[in-house]
Amino acid sequence: MTKTDKLTAPLSVLPVYQPDLSGNEKKYVNECLETSWISSLGGFIDRFERAFERETGAKHAHSVSNGTVALHLAYHCLDIGPGDEVIVPTFTYISSVNTIAQTGATPIFVECRSDDWLIDVEDVARKITPRTKAIVPVHLYGAVCDMDALMALAHERNLKVVEDCAEALGSTLNGQHVGTFGDIGTFSFFGNKTVTTGEGGMVTAHDPALAARLKIVKGQGQSPTRRYWHIELGYNYRMTNICAAIGLAQIERLDAILARKRAIGALYRELTADMSLEFQTLRPGVTSSDWLVSLLLPHGVDRDAVMARMSSAGVETRPVFFCAHQMPMYAKNEHFPVSEDIAARGISLPSYPGLSDSDVARVVDELRSAIAGQ
């Protein structure tokens, strides 16, 4: 390659995420095709669910078609509906909130903490009313909410807890996996999540009666003992055997995927140590899955300009979530200064397990020059 070639050669693009499908994914999917078990019956569903229970320590895990319906199913099976209030952080992905509204209940927004960006339990306590039915801690970016304080409050006030664990497969607090603290845990297997099935999700529960109901409702409310006899209002929220086949192959490699993601997270923090960036500060006892390594740019830095510069150098980033209380359908002129500040300054960096150490160094170099170019 001549010098000119090098200058004009297109830069390789580092995306924010890219799934690693290098294990048994192809083999298991081919098994579905060869045996024609491609719909929501088939052996991979059960194998994936049992493997998921083993990995998380959840008593009961039921697969569903995505992480959003996992949340809706959870709220529905806790009998949340019109007239009820459900407390949720405003700084979250929109599905934690939309699915509350879809039951007919009212989402009540709370502030997040400036250290770990997660639900502020003191604000939760202030927002509880006689109509409050449930609290939804969201374990964003792999960090874990203050589940000790939150569960104590929930027990004291007799409230249900649904943990949105879409971003936290592999995250633990004092060795206990997320999704096993509250009444129900929900997970997502979208293409950019730690384990992916393309689209997919999981609900976990420890109470056997609640777990049985989750399974019935996700399958059209059909009786477990009598086909085409429907014992309650249900939905078709089932996962396909093809998705479960991919999920099983993914979860077989979960430890390796998590180890690489954590190494990437540690390397980012090390290489940016001199840059006055703010990462999520984990509370004591938390091990993060380092789902998407995210950070707050210094005050006064133009986030969109930094992202545009990095993008033109072939490094994709994404902004953290916007606050739900500012979306048109939920806007009531409320203010949450901590959440709004995080939402305005946060970006997520490329965080997929296939990144090499030199890719990570390249991201940091581009971030450094994009900030300096301000």
Ligand SMILES: *Cc1c(COP(=O)(O)O)cnc(C)c1O
């Ligand atoms: C991804 C995600 C969801 C939704 O999952 P889908 O599988 O995309 O429907 C819900 N909550 C959070 C916090 C998420 O990141």
